[in-house]
Amino acid sequence: MAKILARAVNCGEGVRAEPCLNCTACRNIANNTSIDVLEIDAASNRGIDEIRELREHVKFAPSELRYKVYIIDEVHMLTTEAFNALLKTLEEPPSYVLFILATTEPHKLPATIISRCQRFDFRRLSQDSIIARLQEISRNKGADLSIEAAKLIAEQAQGGMRDALGMLEQCMSFSEDNVSLETVETVTGSVPTTVYQRVLNALVQGDVARALELLHAELTAGREAGQYLRSYITALRLLLLAAHSPQVLELQGYEISNLKKLADDVGSFLPELILLALSTENDMRYGGHPRLHLELLIVRQHQVMSGVRQGEAKTEDEVVRIENIITPVAEKRPLPERPQHTAPSASERTELPQTPTPPTVSALLKAWPDVIKSIKQRAPLTGAMMGGLVPLRMDGDTVILQLTENNVHIFKRLSNSIDLTHIAGGFRAVLGRPVDVKLILPSQEEQGVAVSVSRDQVKEILDMFQGTIIKE
Structure with missing residues (x-):
C-alpha cells in the first residue's frame, strides 16, 4: 500500500x-x-x-x-x-x-x-477474498490449487494477503503444479483438524493416555509446539462457534455436523478448556519446555472434564462414612388432626421437628480431608488451595474457615461467589446438609471480617449457569 x-x-x-x-x-x-x-x-x-x-x-x-x-x-x-x-x-x-x-x-x-500524522487503519481481508485471489493466481500460473488447501492458507494468513501469497509461493515451489491440503500442512507445519478432534474425543471418554499419545505422535513427526497449540486453540474456537453460533461457520464453508456433535460431547466444559489453552499459550511464550506445557495442558483439561463427573456420584462407602460423621436428625413426629371448629390449645400444639445439631469442631476436622477431596473433584483449581484453610468453628449453619497464615492472595482468590459455592458444595456432599461458608484471615478473626456465600447466592449462581444441586 x-x-x-x-x-x-x-x-x-x-x-x-x-x-x-x-x-x-x-x-x-x-x-x-x-x-x-x-x-x-x-x-x-x-x-x-x-x-x-x-x-x-x-x-x-x-x-x-x-x-x-x-x-x-x-x-x-x-x-x-x-x-x-x-x-x-x-x-x-x-x-x-x-x-x-x-x-x-x-x-x-x-x-x-x-498527533502529527494522518492515521489510516486497514482492515483484514475476508477469507473468501483471499481464497478467490489465491485460486486466480494459481490458475494464471497453471497450478492446481484444491479448495481445501486454499481455505487452510487463508486461515493461516489471518486476513493478510501478503502472507497468503507468500505461503502459496512456498507451496507451489514444494509441489510444483499440484497444491493439495497435505502440501499446505507440510509446508506451514499446521496440524489437521481431525487430529484435534481425536484428542478431544479421547478427553471426552476420559482416556488421557490416548490424548497424550496423539500429542506425542504429532510432535515426534516434527510439528512445532507453538504452532500445534495455536491450531488447537483455533479448533476449540470452532467448537465454541459450532455450539453457540453455527451459522457463522456455515457462512465460512465449514462442515458443522461433526463439529456440532463434538461440541455437544464436550458440553459446558468448553469455555474452561479454552481458558486453559490460552493460559498455556501465555506461559509457553515466557517459559521454556514447550512440550511439557502441552502435556500439562492435556492433563489439566482431563482433570477438568473427568473430575466433576466423578464428583457427581457417591459410592455406598461414602454414604456410610457420611452417616458416621453427621449428627442424626431427630425423627419427625406426625401432626395431629386439626379440629374443624375449635382452635388447638397450647398443650395440643405439635412441636416442630428438631433442627440438626451443628457438627462439633472435632467432627469438622475429621471430615475436612473428605471435604477437600470432594472439592478437588468438583473444581480442581479451587481444591488445590484448600490446604491453606482449616475449619475454625460452626456458627449455626455457617462453617467458619480460617487461613493458616495471612495469605491475602489466596484470601482474595477464594473470596468470589463461584469458589465459595464449590467449598459449600464440598461440605454439603460430606456433611449431608446445606451450609454457608465464611473465610477469615487470622488477623481478621477478632474483627469478624469475613467473606461468605449464602444459599441465596448459590441459587443465583445455579440460575445463571442453569445448574442443579445433585444432593443436599
Whole structure:
C-alpha cells in the first residue's frame, strides 16, 4: 500500500488516485530502482544514529521524482530516543518529503508521533477474498490449487494477503503444479483438524493416555509446539462457534455436523478448556519446555472434564462414612388432626421437628480431608488451595474457615461467589446438609471480617449457569 501511494503522488501523468503504472516513475518505484523512494526497516535500524542520518538526507530535494518518499516499516520498533529525534522533522517536514509510517501495533507509538500524522487503519481481508485471489493466481500460473488447501492458507494468513501469497509461493515451489491440503500442512507445519478432534474425543471418554499419545505422535513427526497449540486453540474456537453460533461457520464453508456433535460431547466444559489453552499459550511464550506445557495442558483439561463427573456420584462407602460423621436428625413426629371448629390449645400444639445439631469442631476436622477431596473433584483449581484453610468453628449453619497464615492472595482468590459455592458444595456432599461458608484471615478473626456465600447466592449462581444441586 505504501508503494502504491508513492506511485500515486509521483506518477508521470500527475498526482492521481490510481497511478498509470506505465510511466518511468511508476515502473522504477515498482522495481525498487528509484533513489527517491527509500524503505527503512525499523526493526533493524531502530537507533538514534539511523534517524539522525535520515534527517540529514531529508534536506536534499528529490533527484527524479516529484516527492521524496520515506517508508518506515515496523515503526513501533524505534527507540524512544529515535522517536524524539524524528519528532521535529515530522512536525515541519520539507514540502517535497512524504513520510509513510507502517506498523501492526499502533498502540506502541508515542502520542506525540500519532498527533502529527494522518492515521489510516486497514482492515483484514475476508477469507473468501483471499481464497478467490489465491485460486486466480494459481490458475494464471497453471497450478492446481484444491479448495481445501486454499481455505487452510487463508486461515493461516489471518486476513493478510501478503502472507497468503507468500505461503502459496512456498507451496507451489514444494509441489510444483499440484497444491493439495497435505502440501499446505507440510509446508506451514499446521496440524489437521481431525487430529484435534481425536484428542478431544479421547478427553471426552476420559482416556488421557490416548490424548497424550496423539500429542506425542504429532510432535515426534516434527510439528512445532507453538504452532500445534495455536491450531488447537483455533479448533476449540470452532467448537465454541459450532455450539453457540453455527451459522457463522456455515457462512465460512465449514462442515458443522461433526463439529456440532463434538461440541455437544464436550458440553459446558468448553469455555474452561479454552481458558486453559490460552493460559498455556501465555506461559509457553515466557517459559521454556514447550512440550511439557502441552502435556500439562492435556492433563489439566482431563482433570477438568473427568473430575466433576466423578464428583457427581457417591459410592455406598461414602454414604456410610457420611452417616458416621453427621449428627442424626431427630425423627419427625406426625401432626395431629386439626379440629374443624375449635382452635388447638397450647398443650395440643405439635412441636416442630428438631433442627440438626451443628457438627462439633472435632467432627469438622475429621471430615475436612473428605471435604477437600470432594472439592478437588468438583473444581480442581479451587481444591488445590484448600490446604491453606482449616475449619475454625460452626456458627449455626455457617462453617467458619480460617487461613493458616495471612495469605491475602489466596484470601482474595477464594473470596468470589463461584469458589465459595464449590467449598459449600464440598461440605454439603460430606456433611449431608446445606451450609454457608465464611473465610477469615487470622488477623481478621477478632474483627469478624469475613467473606461468605449464602444459599441465596448459590441459587443465583445455579440460575445463571442453569445448574442443579445433585444432593443436599
